[in-house]
Amino acid sequence: MTLSERYEFTEIEKKWQARWKEANLFHAVPDPAKPKFYGLEFFPYPSGSGLSVGHFKNYAPVDAFLRYKSMRGFNVLHPMGWDAFGQPAENEAIKRQRNPREMVKDYAANYRSQLDLIGLSYDWDREVNSSDPAYYKWTQWIFLQLYKQGMAYRSNAPVNWCPNDKTVLANEEVVNGRCWRCDAVVEKRQMPQWFFKITAYAERLLDGLDTIEWPEGIKAMQRNWIGKSKGAEVDFQVDGYDDKLRVFTTRPDTLWGATFMVVAPEHPIVAQITTDGQRDAVAAYVKRAEHTSEIDRAAEGKEKTGVWTGAYAINPVNGEKVPIWIADYVMMGYGTGAIMAVPAHDQRDFDFARKFGLAIIPVYQKVGEEMPGEQMTAATIGGGRAVIGPFIGEPDNYDTVGKVISHLEENGLGKGVVNYKLRDWLISRQRYWGAPIPIIHCPIHGEVAVPDDQLPVRLPDVENYQPSGTGESPLATIPEFVDTVCPTCGGKARRETDTMGGFACSSWYFLRFADPTNDDAAWNRKDLDYWLPVDMYVGGAEHAVMHLLYARFWTKALHDAGLVGFDEPFKQLRNQGTVLAYTPGLKLTGDEAGEGGDGDGPIEDWKALRNDEVAGYAADRIEYRWTKMSKSKGNVVTPDEVASTYGADSLRVYEMFVAPFEENVQWSEEGIRGSSKFLGRVWRLVGQYAEGFDSVAWRDGASAVTGKEKALRRKTHQTIAKVTDDLENFRFNTAVAAMMEWVNAIYEVTNALPAGTRSAAVDEAIEALIPVLAPFAPHIADELWEGIGKTGFLYRESWPTADPSVAKADEITLVVQVNGKLRDKITCGADLDNAALEALALASPKVAELLEGRAPKKVIVVPGKLVNVVG
RNA sequence: GCCGAAGUGGUGGAAUGGUAGACACGACGGUCUCAAAAACCGUUGGGGCAACCCGUGGGGGUUCGAGUCCCCCCUUCGGCACCA
Numbered sequence: 017m018t019l020s021e022r023y024e025f026t027e028i029e030k031k032w033q034a035r036w037k038e039a040n041l042f043h044a045v046p047d048p049a050k051p052k053f054y055g056l057e058f059f060p061y062p063s064g065s066g067l068s069v070g071h072f073k074n075y076a077p078v079d080a081f082l083r084y085k086s087m088r089g090f091n092v093l094h095p096m097g098w099d100a101f102g103q104p105a106e107n108e109a110i111k112r113q114r115n116p117r118e119m120v121k122d123y124a125a126n127y128r129s130q131l132d133l134i135g136l137s138y139d140w141d142r143e144v145n146s147s148d149p150a151y152y153k154w155t156q157w158i159f160l161q162l163y164k165q166g167m168a169y170r171s172n173a174p175v176n177w178c179p180n181d182k183t184v185l186a187n188e189e190v191v192n193g194r195c196w197r198c199d200a201v202v203e204k205r206q207m208p209q210w211f212f213k214i215t216a217y218a219e220r221l222l223d224g225l226d227t228i229e230w231p232e233g234i235k236a237m238q239r240n241w242i243g244k245s246k247g248a249e250v251d252f253q254v255d256g257y258d259d260k261l262r263v264f265t266t267r268p269d270t271l272w273g274a275t276f277m278v279v280a281p282e283h284p285i286v287a288q289i290t291t292d293g294q295r296d297a298v299a300a301y302v303k304r305a306e307h308t309s310e311i312d313r314a315a316e317g318k319e320k321t322g323v324w325t326g327a328y329a330i331n332p333v334n335g336e337k338v339p340i341w342i343a344d345y346v347m348m349g350y351g352t353g354a355i356m357a358v359p360a361h362d363q364r365d366f367d368f369a370r371k372f373g374l375a376i377i378p379v380y381q382k383v384g385e386e387m388p389g390e391q392m393t394a395a396t397i398g399g400g401r402a403v404i405g406p407f408i409g410e411p412d413n414y415d416t417v418g419k420v421i422s423h424l425e426e427n428g429l430g431k432g433v434v435n436y437k438l439r440d441w442l443i444s445r446q447r448y449w450g451a452p453i454p455i456i457h458c459p460i461h462g463e464v465a466v467p468d469d470q471l472p473v474r475l476p477d478v479e480n481y482q483p484s485g486t487g488e489s490p491l492a493t494i495p496e497f498v499d500t501v502c503p504t505c506g507g508k509a510r511r512e513t514d515t516m517g518g519f520a521c522s523s524w525y526f527l528r529f530a531d532p533t534n535d536d537a538a539w540n541r542k543d544l545d546y547w548l549p550v551d552m553y554v555g556g557a558e559h560a561v562m563h564l565l566y567a568r569f570w571t572k573a574l575h576d577a578g579l580v581g582f583d584e585p586f587k588q589l590r591n592q593g594t595v596l597a598y599t600p601g602l603k604l605t606g607d608e609a610g611e612g613g614d615g616d617g618p619i620e621d622w623k624a625l626r627n628d629e630v631a632g633y634a635a636d637r638i639e640y641r642w643t644k645m646s647k648s649k650g651n652v653v654t655p656d657e658v659a660s661t662y663g664a665d666s667l668r669v670y671e672m673f674v675a676p677f678e679e680n681v682q683w684s685e686e687g688i689r690g691s692s693k694f695l696g697r698v699w700r701l702v703g704q705y706a707e708g709f710d711s712v713a714w715r716d717g718a719s720a721v722t723g724k725e726k727a728l729r730r731k732t733h734q735t736i737a738k739v740t741d742d743l744e745n746f747r748f749n750t751a752v753a754a755m756m757e758w759v760n761a762i763y764e765v766t767n768a769l770p771a772g773t774r775s776a777a778v779d780e781a782i783e784a785l786i787p788v789l790a791p792f793a794p795h796i797a798d799e800l801w802e803g804i805g806k807t808g809f810l811y812r813e814s815w816p817t818a819d820p821s822v823a824k825a826d827e828i829t830l831v832v833q834v835n836g837k838l839r840d841k842i843t844c845g846a847d848l849d850n851a852a853l854e855a856l857a858l859a860s861p862k863v864a865e866l867l868e869g870r871a872p873k874k875v876i877v878v879p880g881k882l883v884n885v886v887g
Numbered sequence: 888g889c890c891g892a893a894g895u896g897g898u899g900g901a902a903u904g905g906u907a908g909a910c911a912c913g914a915c916g917g918u919c920u921c922a923a924a925a926a927c928c929g930u931u932g933g934g935g936c937a938a939c940c941c942g943u944g945g946g947g948g949u950u951c952g953a954g955u956c957c958c959c960c961c962u963u964c965g966g967c968a969c970c971a
Contacts, residue, residue, distance in 0.1 A: 061971070103970055176969075186969040233891050237966075240890050311888075311967065349968090438968095445969065518971050557965055560891070591892090594964090673911075674899060678892085680964065687899060690911045693926095700926090750901070753910035760910090767927090831906050836952040838906055876951055882905050886951045 019706050019803040023699040025663030029795040033135055041811055042137040044093040046546040053090035054547050055082040058555030058563075059097045059146075059525055061104055062123040064112075067130045068645040068652045069671070069683060070595030076668040077592070077677050077748045078554050079136045083791035084743045086137075087815040093547050094137050095529040097144035098124045101152070102518035103186055106449035110482075116449050117477070120147055134655055134664040135794050137811070142532045146521035151528065152451035153472035154538035155521055158570065160454055160465050161577050167213045170463065173442055174282075175487065177205035183483035184446040193307045204306040207487055209444035210453055210514060214569045218242050218436045220583075221568055230589040234560045241561040243437025248421050250356065250430035252277060252329035254289055255337060261285060261329055264351035264435050267361065269412075269420040271333045272405035273379040274356040275369065277340045278322065280348040281305040289340065291326025298323050298342060305344045313344040320345065320368045331356075332429045333405065343368060349439050359395065366395040379404060380412040441566060443516050448481035448490040450515030458502035458509040467503050473511070489513040522563055523570040526550050526585060538579075545581055553586035556594065564589070590746055593680040596642035597651035600630045603637050626650030642682050653683060665793035666692040672748035672792060694756055695796055698789065701762060702782055702800045705774065709804040711783060717776035724765050725777035731761045732781045733823035736816050739788050748792075755789060784816045832857045833884040834866045850877040857883035 036042065046052075057078055060071070079094075086092045100120040109116035124145060131138060144151050162168045176185040180200035184207075189196045214221075222242055225235045247266035254261055261277060279286060281302045290298045301323040305313070322343030329340050338356075345364055346355050359369035360378040369376050376389030380400035402410045406423065410416040424430035444453070452473040454466035466473055476497045481490040491497050491513040502509040524538075530547040531539040567585050575583040601624045622641060627650060630638055645652045658667050670691040675681040721729060735758040742751035762781050769775055782804065790797035790810035797810050806813075825846050830853060832840035840862040848856070854875050857863060867887045874886040 058971090099971070107970095184969080188970050190969095231892090237891050241967085313888095442969075447969090517969065522971070557892075559971080560966065562966085562968065563971070591965095596964095676900080679900090680893085681899075684899080684912090687912045690899095694911085696926090749899095750910080753901075756910055829906080833905080833952075836905090836950090841906070874951060876905090878905055882952095884905075884951055 019699070019703040019800070021700075021703065023696050023796070025665060025695075025796070026660075028799045029135065029659075029664050032795045032798045033132065035798075036135075036137075036809070036811075039809065040141075041809055042092075042094060042139050043141055044091065044095075044139050044547075046543055047091050048546070050089065050091040052093065052547055053082070053085045053552070054093045054529075054550045055085065055552045056095065056526055056529070056550050056554070058553075058559060059099045059144075059522065060127065061099045061102065062120060062127045063104065064108055064119075064123055065646065065652055066123075066126055067655060068595070069655050069658055069667070070597075070645045070653075072134060072655055072667065072671050073595045073681065074554060074556075074592040075131065075136055076134065076671040077746070078552075080668070080672060080748060080791035081552070081743060081746065083137055083794060083811055084815065086811050087787065087790070087813060089814065092137075093142075093529065094139060095142040095144075095532070096128075096131065096138045096140070097142075097525055097529070097532075098127070098146065099518060099522055099525075100124065100145050100147035101450045101515075101521050103188075103445075103447065103449070105147075106447060106481075109449070115477075117147065120145070130655060133659055134668055137794075142529050144525060144528055144532050146451075146518075146525065147449070149472045149474055150533075150535065151525075152475075152521065154528065155451045155516065155524070156454040156466070156471050156473060157468065157538055158524055158574070159451075159516065159520065160468070161579065162212060162570075162573055163455075163465055165573065165577060167216065167573055168210060168443075169213065170208050170210055172206045173209045173211075174204040175207050175209075175446065177203045177487060179203060181483065182485040182487075184487055187309075190309075193309070201307060205487060207444075207446070209442055210455075210512075210516075212441040212443055212569070214441045214566070215436060215438055217569050217572050218244065218438050220572055221438075221565065224568060224572070224584050228584050228587060228589070230586075231591060234557065234564070234589065234591065237560045238565055241438065241565065245435050245437075247417075247433065247435060248424055248430045249352070249433050250332060250424065252332060252338075252356065254285070254340070255328040255330055257289060257327075259285060259288065261340070261354050262352045263354045263356045264433065265356055266435075267358065267417065268424060268430065269402075269407070269410075269417045270358040270361050270379045271331065271356065271420070273358040273360045273377045274331055274338060275336075275359060275375040275377055276338050276357045277329050277354060278343045278346045278357050278365075278368070279325075279340060279354040280346045281342050281344055282348040283342070283353045285354075286325060286342055289325055289327040294324060294326035298325060301342060308344055310347065313347065320364070320371050322368060322372065324372075333424075339374070341368075341372070350437060351435055360389055360392065361395050361397060363395045363397070366392070377404070441519070441569070443520055444514040445517045446484075446487060446489045446513075447515055448475070450517065451475070451520065452491065452497075453512045453514050453516055455512040456500055456502060456509045457512060458504065458507065460507060461502055461504045464502055464504050464509070470503070475515075489515060491515070519563060519566045523567045524574075526553075526567070527574075527580065541581075548580065549582050549584060550586045552588045552590065554590045554592060557591040560591075591678055593675065593678050594644055595681050595683050597645045597649075597653065597683050598640055599624050599643045599649055599651045600627065600638055600640050601625050601643075602633055603639050624649040624651070645683070653685075658685070658688070662688055662692045663695070663795075665796050666695055669695065669752055669792050673752040674749070676749055677746045691752075694752075694759065695793055697759055697763070698785065699796065699800070701759065701766065702786065702803060704766065705779060705782055706800075706803040706805075708774075709779065709782070711779075714774075714776040714779035714783070718780055721775070721777045724768065725775055728761055728765045728777040728781060729822050730825065731758055732777070732784055733818040733820070736784055736788060737818035737820075737823060740815070740818070743791070752792065755785070755792075758785065786810070787813055787816055828880055830856060831882040832860050832863060833882065834863055835886055836884060839863060839866060846880065850879055853877050853879075853883055857885060 082092050082094045105116050105120055109119050176190050178185050178195040178200055180198045190202050193202055195202055245266050247264055248268040249262055249264050251260040251262050322341045325340045327340045328337045331338055357365040359365040359376040376392060378389055379402055381403045382400040398412055400412050402408050421432040452475055454473045456464045458464050476494055484490050484493050498511050500509055500511050527539055530544045571585040572583045574580045601622045603622055624643055670688040673691055674687055735754050738754045739751045765778055786797050786800045787810055801810055827843055828846045830842040830844050840860045842856055844856060854877050863885055870887055872885045872887040876884040
């Protein structure tokens with residue numbers, strides 16, 4: 017067969033996409049005879065802006081990886097779905113005055129066609145949509161499984177409340193403590209809300225990290241997020257009250273230096289113990305703390321603030337009266353919401369004590385450097401020996417902490433405990449566009465689970481789902497939804513009106529793909545056991561702690577309920593980088609950025625502009641920056657336009673070649689020509705030899721080739737090995753570079769060959785090159801494969817194997833260093849031993865010149881590579 | 888502020904502690920052409936005629952040898968629990 021002279025990518029890509037679809041090539045069917053491989057990208061929220069070339073920085077390499085896995089003989093599952101519930105969809109639907117249900121369907125259809133455009137290997141028979149009742153029926157069912165295990169509970173928790181819009185705001189909607197729509201100051205409001213008891217799994221979530229192949233950075237973030245620390249709980253009697261104030265401390269050994277206590281402004285004891293004289297100051301402080309974000313509150317370097325409650329507590333180890341303060345650097349959500357302050361050994365306590373003139377008593381002092389607390393300039397952390405209390409002379413270390421904990425326990429003053437930073441997972445949203453929480457509130461029976469046969473609790477189709485004005489979900493305004501009967505007694509009852517946050521939907525979708533259309537169960541065990549767990553999970557590092565921790569928690573809870581047979585959902589994880597676009601923007605002064613102020617401040621912020629807005633501002637106020645692509649910034653480059661100019665395969669190759677998979681890249685089309693040229697070179701190369709291509713003939717002749725052709729055979733086998741290794745390790749960029757080198761090497765041989773002459777080495781290279789290229793550029797590869805007379809899809813073909821004996825080099829370049837600096841290179845045989853290499857190096861005239869007749873002090877030989885002469 | 892990741896030519900990037908800059912883009916020069924495009928060939932970190940010297944965000948250190956390991960610092964990016 018002959019191939020056309022020009023590489024007509026548009027026709028080729030259309031042709032093969034149609035053939036793949038016709039053959040239902042990517043439809044996965046369980047096959048116990050084959051090893052399975054489940055590859056998954058985080059399912060996206062299908063936004064109205066559509067996919068950008070940025071998304072393909074993720075999808076193209078993963079697609080190549082999974083096509084490669086298929087060629088390695090795995091039964092590959094590669095599904096896709098839509099994370100369609102949640103705030104972005106709801107807000108967009110309100111803005112466009114559309115029904116979110118229909119809007120999301122349209123957007124998903126658009127995403128799907130864009131994904132197909134570059135030939136991604138999805139099994140579309142498994143498409144799921146989290147906002148589809150057929151899906152969220154099972155989200156609700158899982159909620160109930162957790163509820164029945166005591167893993168879901170209702171409790172009061174604060175929400176951000178905009179008093180002007182009369183609505184609950186997400187953190188994202190609060191900017192500098194103000195509502196992003198109306199600029200009103202945001203308040204905190206307590207509301208009953210639903211939580212999952214993820215803290216019950218803290219220890220297992222830590223342990224499980226040791227069993228999975230995830231990037232170490234992500235594991236470290238999860239460990240720190242869970243934040244396990246060992247310490248003690250100690251009760252301080254409040255002076256003049258029956259109440260005790262319990263603190264958690266990791267340093268009970270410093271109790272003798274506790275000179276005051278600090279409780280969180282939200283702590284319930286505050287109202288009780290505050291003296292009349294301090295009441296106004298405390299109330300004002302509490303009010304102000306409500307408007308400060310936790311990030312600002314926790315900032316270590318910032319100026320400390322706080323107010324004395326007027327009350328005292330008794331330090332249990334020495335009977336001293338210590339004042340009780342409130343300050344926002346203590347969080348209600350961590351530990352007990354109260355701390356004992358040891359200014360001598362904690363910098364935040366030290367700063368606080370200095371600011372408010374509180375006593376500083378060192379517990380540990382370095383020998384010879386003893387000084388009274390008043391002279392200290394900073395807290396001392398670590399080092400020294402105890403100078404007060406019953407442990408005088410003990411060093412500042414874990415052993416002493418342990419001894420002190422035993423001492424506290426023996427004297428009934430406190431006990432050793434393990435504490436976690438991890439907090440329970442708040443799942444309630446006072447929003448319309450989410451899966452309704454399947455609970456009914458009965459005046460007689462309290463909370464009652466919706467029976468399985470009444471699932472799903474359908475989200476009512478309504479015209480208007482604006483906020484209720486009371487802080488409750490918009491569902492509370494819909495009587496047909498709210499009014500129901502108690503499943504236990506049949507009496508009048510009220511439905512829960514909160515919906516679940518989007519993290520619920522995304523905490524189990526990877527399970528649903530095993531059996532996506534099942535209406536009788538969330539999944540059947542046979543298919544689940546075959547496909548799960550996910551072998552390779554790929555997504556952005558922004559999911560490092562929340563989504564990835566929640567999904568692990570649900571999996572463990574489902575495992576304990578006997579519903580799944582594994583307790584870690586994702587065996588391997590990879591994070592892709594993001595693609596940034598060069599975006600014009602407006603430089604803003606401090607005032608304009610919303611910080612307040614009274615004049616022309618310094619430039620403090622920057623706001624993206626669309627290209628058509630740039631002309632409206634003075635040139636010196638415009639600055640370009642690299643930002644994420646998004647429709648609101650008007651900087652989206654769509655894959656559609658790039659694919660129509662260069663072809664889908666060129667786009668795929670470019671996205672893989674441009675940078676390492678995990679790195680962020682600055683989008684530029686300058687480099688895409690390189691990928692396009694590369695595919696053009698492959699096309700012309702194969703075109704020269706397609707006619708009369710004979711797989712049997714080159715095998716007969718291959719072992720006899722010599723010289724440049726032998727070198728090409730070596731390159732062929734080296735490259736197969738290199739690309740294989742790179743794919744396994746997600747090094748797509750160097751895999752493409754290796755293929756480019758290979759093609760350059762093939763051309764070196766063919767250019768030297770008389771026209772029309774065949775070479776076994778060249779034919780061997782071509783027959784390996786096409787399948788090796790297939791995962792990266794599948795359309796052109798299938799076309800070329802057909803062009804050299806093969807039939808079928810490369811997706812089903814087996815991956816070429818490298819012959820190490822052909823790949824082995826017979827000559828090396830020996831690097832000769834003198835004192836670590838490169839001085840000479842010597843070409844020699846690959847199998848010389850160390851003594852021979854050393855002799856060669858010492859014989860080098862360069863070395864002799866630099867040694868000036870001295871004997872070398874030392875000679876270091878790296879076998880097969882390098883000799884360093886130290887002299 | 889805390890946790891995590893990253894910083895290498897004009898540009899994207901390559902480099903199990905062992906030749907820094909593979910592979911590309913761009914630029915420059917050339918071949919082909921009436922011309923252009925395409926394609927192909929060559930040069931391309933900085934300095935120096937050269938021998939050589941200098942170079943991987945900054946400063947120290949370990950080592951025969953450091954882009955790579957250790958300590959301190961700077962900058963950028965991601966996350967910080969209601970965006971998901």
